[in-house]
Amino acid sequence: MAFTAADYTIFVLLLVLSSAVGLYYALSGGGQRTVQEFLLANRSMRFLPVALSLLATFQSAVAILGVPAEIYREGTEYWFLGCCYFLGLLIPAHVFIPIFYRLRLTSAYEYLELRFNKAVRVCGTITFIFQMVIYMGVVLYAPALALNAVTQFDLWGAVLTMGLVCTLYTTLGGLKAVIWTDVFQTVVMFAGQLAVIVVGTMKVGGMGRVWQLATEHGKISGVDLDPDPFERHTFWTLAVGGVFMMLSLYGVNQAQVQRYLSSRSEREAQLSCYAVFPCQQVVLCLSCLTGLVMFAYYQEHELSAAQSRPPPTSWFCTFVMDVLKDLPGLPGLFVACLFSGSLSTISSAFNSLATVTMQDLIQPHFPGMRESRATLISKLLALGYGLLCLGMAYLSSMMGPVLQAAISIFGMVGGPLLGLFCLGMFFPCANPTGAIVGLVAGLAMAFWIGIGNLVCNPRAAPAAPLLPNGTDFPPNGSLSTAIAATLLSSTPAPRRLSGLRRFYNLSYMWYSAHNSTTVILVGLLVSLLTGPTKGASVNPRTIYPVLPRLLCCLPPRWRAKLRCGVDSPTEDGSCAEPALAAPEKTSNGTLNGPVGGLAHGEEAAGEGYARAEGGHTYVVQETSL
Structure with missing residues (x-):
């Protein structure tokens, strides 16, 4: 054509x-x-x-x-x-x-x-x-x-x-x-x-x-x-x-x-x-x-x-x-x-x-x-x-079937x-x-499941999918076949798998959820075993307080405890937290500088103050937008 x-x-x-x-x-x-x-x-x-x-x-x-x-x-x-x-x-x-x-x-x-x-x-x-x-x-x-x-x-x-x-x-x-x-x-x-x-x-x-x-x-x-x-x-x-x-x-x-x-x-x-x-x-x-x-x-x-x-x-x-x-x-x-x-x-x-x-x-x-x-x-x-x-x-162009792994890495x-x-x-x-x-x-878990799926999953077997008119396409181990296997995953995996073969057959749509959860669980466990970070030493601007915001109907005192010791950007503990001015980073990576840094088009009112705590220097700005 x-x-x-x-x-x-x-x-x-x-x-x-x-x-x-x-x-x-x-x-x-x-x-x-x-x-x-x-x-x-x-x-x-x-x-x-x-x-x-x-x-x-x-x-x-x-x-x-x-x-x-x-x-x-x-x-x-x-x-x-x-x-x-x-x-x-x-x-x-x-x-x-x-x-x-x-x-x-x-x-x-x-x-x-x-x-x-x-x-x-x-x-x-x-x-x-x-x-x-x-x-x-x-x-x-x-x-x-x-x-x-x-x-x-x-x-x-x-x-x-x-x-x-x-x-x-x-x-x-x-x-x-x-x-x-x-x-x-x-x-x-x-x-x-x-x-x-x-x-x-x-x-x-x-x-x-x-x-x-x-x-x-x-x-x-x-x-x-x-x-x-x-x-x-x-x-x-x-x-x-x-x-x-x-x-x-x-x-x-x-x-x-x-x-x-x-x-x-x-x-x-x-x-x-x-x-x-x-x-x-x-x-x-x-x-x-x-x-x-x-x-x-x-x-x-x-x-x-x-x-x-x-x-x-x-x-x-x-x-x-x-x-x-x-x-x-x-x-x-x-x-x-x-x-x-x-x-x-x-x-x-x-x-x-x-x-x-x-x-x-x-x-x-x-x-x-x-x-x-x-x-x-x-x-x-x-x-x-x-x-x-x-x-x-x-x-x-030279990787052949290995390309399937390259595409899956993303x-x-x-x-x-x-x-x-x-x-x-x-x-x-x-x-x-x-x-x-x-x-x-998390990376080890991701590659274990991903590579295990590529190696052991039956859809990588020679049984090739049908072309649109029902014609069998003979497998030749080419690059195109490898891409097709990844993009289309056209041959559904058989049921009644057990053991590791079933584990490797986890749907690719759950990969992100499974691997990110692994990072969080292992990270929390290691942190608790090696000495968790104290809330007072954490820059509050790097934390999103999930529980205090989801449970915003609780009394302020209870929500303050849910912050795990991290300072609240507001003094009254209200649910709506105003935007904070962005600090300026110095050459050594610390946060410092005058109050300011609000995005273009935003006006701030209120007084800001700088505070050094736990090795961090950062600016807290109470604003009303």
């Missing part, structure tokens, strides 16, 4: 416009001359572009390819994932964002040093770097491979073009360019998916016909209330387990936290979370609808022998090219949609990796570094990670990092030793 001139024109236009955004922000305004401007867009972004950037970062090309194929294979049960979006975005908006924003952080892992110590911060940073470096090569290579399987689009030409363009605008334009290109790429993704749905529906005979065929073949799923965590997809697995997955992505992931911190005020950051919610629902509905249209289309149109050859990861590409081949320009729009997903995810990875490397690993050792030099190093780091991404894409690491932040925010007694041991235990 060859591309036409119109298709290439639309695809090239996507790359040119993305590069132009980076050049514009490199040459206009401050020209990305400061670290704050390059890494945090000078904390000047409004909520809507931030929300669309959050959405684009989450909606990678892997999801664009995988979700429709999941719906085709297993039905619409995956749609219930939308039930987790409410809590998965509400909790970050009211728990994580206020703490991160009021501390005026640049890297989320700075919080770990303020709450624990520098060693915990470095451990968290290295874990995040490992997670993103492994994943970004896969995100770049997988869609190019899937597209190459069904078109004449050159594989390595696509990989190199995407990688270099993304590196260019990320290095030149900083976070502001990344956010605005995400906005543009989000529009392209919506347009591409809508084009596929509209044309596909027309060729099937209308949406009524699509729904009729899906119903007749049992693809419209009911509510499965089975509480068994070893079932791959149930309502509880998707709606409850998905909350922890969302928290690991939208609560503590640096790529998302950095967007919150780029907002011009805390309220704008919270509004971005609210705005993402309806957008996520629309994206999920479009993906599910695309899968149903694909299923209905192949019930009435048999695949040719040539079309049957691509691996399962290319099903969606095969469908799109089959449906849009007679409409010049629309295949190019789909390619732009697919690669927009990759560009948005990869550019976010470059920028966040440059941020944590600069702020957590380099700058603490050179506190007197000039602003111009720090900005230059940040840009070089973004460039370096861009080139590293191309190298990881090449390694992905999910394995997210849960332990979520547990580490929750341990610090919700449990004042946790100490640095408990935090490090808990993180190691």
Whole structure:
């Protein structure tokens, strides 16, 4: 299926416009001359572009390819994932964002040093770097491979073009360019998916016909209330387990936290979370609808022998090219949609990796570094990670079935990092030793279950899934088969497993919940055994008092005891705690400085005072907003 001139024109236009955004922000305004401007867009972004950037970062090309194929294979049960979006975005908006924003952080892992110590911060940073470096090569290579399987689009030409363009605008334009290109790429993704749905529906005979065929073949799923965590997809697995997955992505992931911190005020950051919610629902509905249209289309149109050859990861590409081949320009729009997903995810990875490397690993050792030099190093780091991404894409092409483990690593690491932040925010007694041991235990548990699942789970066996027309696809141990096994998990695991085999069959949607809980339990146990942290020595600005806020009807004296000795930011113990001014961090990492630091657009009234306690110096500001 060859591309036409119109298709290439639309695809090239996507790359040119993305590069132009980076050049514009490199040459206009401050020209990305400061670290704050390059890494945090000078904390000047409004909520809507931030929300669309959050959405684009989450909606990678892997999801664009995988979700429709999941719906085709297993039905619409995956749609219930939308039930987790409410809590998965509400909790970050009211728990994580206020703490991160009021501390005026640049890297989320700075919080770990303020709450624990520098060693915990470095451990968290290295874990995040490992997670993103492994994943970004896969995100770049997988869609190019899937597209190459069904078109004449050159594989390595696509990989190199995407990688270099993304590196260019990320290095030149900083976070502001990344956010605005995400906005543009989000529009392209919506347009591409809508084009596929509209044309596909027309060729099937209308949406009524699509729904009729899906119903007749049992693809419209009911509510499965089975509480068994070893079932791959149930309502509880998707709606409850998905909350922890969302928290690991939208609560503590640096790529998302950095967007919150780029907002011009805390309220704008919270509004971005609210705005993402309806957008996520629309994206999920479009993906599910695309899968149903694909299923209905192949019930009435048999695949040719040539079309049957691509691996399962290319099903969606095969469908799109089959449906849009007679409409010049629309295949190019789909390619732009697919690669927009990759560009948005990869550019976010470059920028966040440059941020944590600069702020957590380099700058603490050179506190007197000039602003111009720090900005230059940040840009070089973004460039370096861009080139590293191309190298990881090449390694992905040589990994074969091992790639399944590489893709799974992203999910394995997210849960332990979520547990580490929750341990610090919700449990004042946790100490640095408990935090490090808990993180190691959580990672060990994650890799034990994840690798055990890959090795022992029967769905990795040679029994290959069927192609859309019912043709058996012979297993060949190729990269594409490995990606398909991970994205689609198409062969359900048999029942009546026992022992470790059943343990390894834990639904992937529970990974974040299980691994984060492991970090918290082990961290608390080690903290109690090695001497818990005294509440008076904990900076109250790093703690979220869960119980006092949930039990706000209790008398103030009782709620004060629930704080475990941590000072309350208010004197009257009322439920509504005013915003605190952010302290300024000195070169040695302590919190100090004059009262101030409220976000732009907020007015404070009242008197503040500085206090040194337990080795920490911090500013307490009583305000009325």
